[in-house]
Amino acid sequence: MPKPSTLQGQRIKIVLRRFHIQTPREIIRGIVTEVDELGFRVSGRRFQEITDLETSLPVERPVEDNTKVYWIPSYSIRYSELILPGSTSEQEDNEVQRRKPLTVAEMHGKARSD
Numbered sequence: 001m002p003k004p005s006t007l008q009g010q011r012i013k014i015v016l017r018r019f020h021i022q023t024p025r026e027i028i029r030g031i032v033t034e035v036d037e038l039g040f041r042v043s044g045r046r047f048q049e050i051t052d053l054e055t056s057l058p059v060e061r062p063v064e065d066n067t068k069v070y071w072i073p074s075y076s077i078r079y080s081e082l083i084l085p086g087s088t089s090e091q092e093d094n095e096v097q098r099r100k101p102l103t104v105a106e107m108h109g110k111a112r113s114d
Helices: 088-098
Strands: 011-016 025-036 040-052 058-063 067-072 077-082
Touching: 011 040, 011 088, 025 088, 040 077, 058 088
Parallel strands: none
Antiparallel strands: 011 025, 011 077, 025 040, 040 058, 040 067
16 A cells, blocks of 8 residues: 555545445545545545446446545545546546536435336
């Protein structure tokens, strides 16, 4: 693992652990603002992975409009990925950031296609 000081200021995607398979996958995307032995502080947005009703594929969508600061303890991280400039991860991150936020119904699994 890189030194904590090298992570500060980096763009990152953090996938959080799920405690039940039916719980939507939670993802934090943003900039690392602080790192210590217990976890990360990230300025960014929270996303959920939901199933697209048309394609049946998983799609990441923002949960809120605004950037917030999140404290993410190391034990709650399933995996993380640095988003490097010019990479396919950066292209994906840019696309995901532009998606419209989930509605309340979509967050609670009540969205249906007619």
